[in-house]
Amino acid sequence: EIVLTQSPGTLSLSPGERVTLSCRTSQSISNNFLAWYHQKPGQAPRLLIRGASSRATGIPDRFSGSGSGTDFTLTISRLEPEDFAVYYCQQYGSSPYTFGQGTKLEIK
């Protein structure tokens, strides 16, 4: 089983700031099959990034993903109020398709 480790656990930032979230995997992810989601309280997760760097339908371009192998990042160029949520990475290259433990982005 591939273990995904997200860092940091919690980030306190202000709207307008730039943020980079990290996701490290215990094994290399085949085909860069790495996705990012965010989840707001009481809602289902929403896909942001697929294939490590491709934005999902309707996702604004302030969200970008990068990385390969075992190191991946999600960058939000300028935080909007609606971006404060929990962020998860997931690998879907090798079953079981494990998730990271999440990074909580909170308003400072």
Place this chain on the structure above:
Amino acid sequence: QVQLVESGGGLVKPGGSLRLSCAASGFTFSDNYMSWIRQAPGRGLEWLAYISTTSGFTKYADSIKGRFTISRDNAKNSLYLQMTSLRVEDTAVYYCARNLVNDYWGQGTLVTVSS
């Protein structure tokens, strides 16, 4: 638009069974792999299972293997999760999602396993 609506959750005693359903609309259901993911209260996401387009291929997380069965009925645009031998630790919101990359999610259905 793509819609996924889960149903069938509720309160069940340990050792009991439950069948979850996921009704799909707004896309060609039979062309898409489907998945189940759950989230225990206050916890992160746990991938559970996926099923191929024609049900010929399924995969399960070790935590549910042998107890849960994923299935689908393409004629009814529906996905199912048959859950047996339920444990307290199976208490969670259960989500269905489209594709292996989970590009669309339902709103979830709560399963509570308690005596």
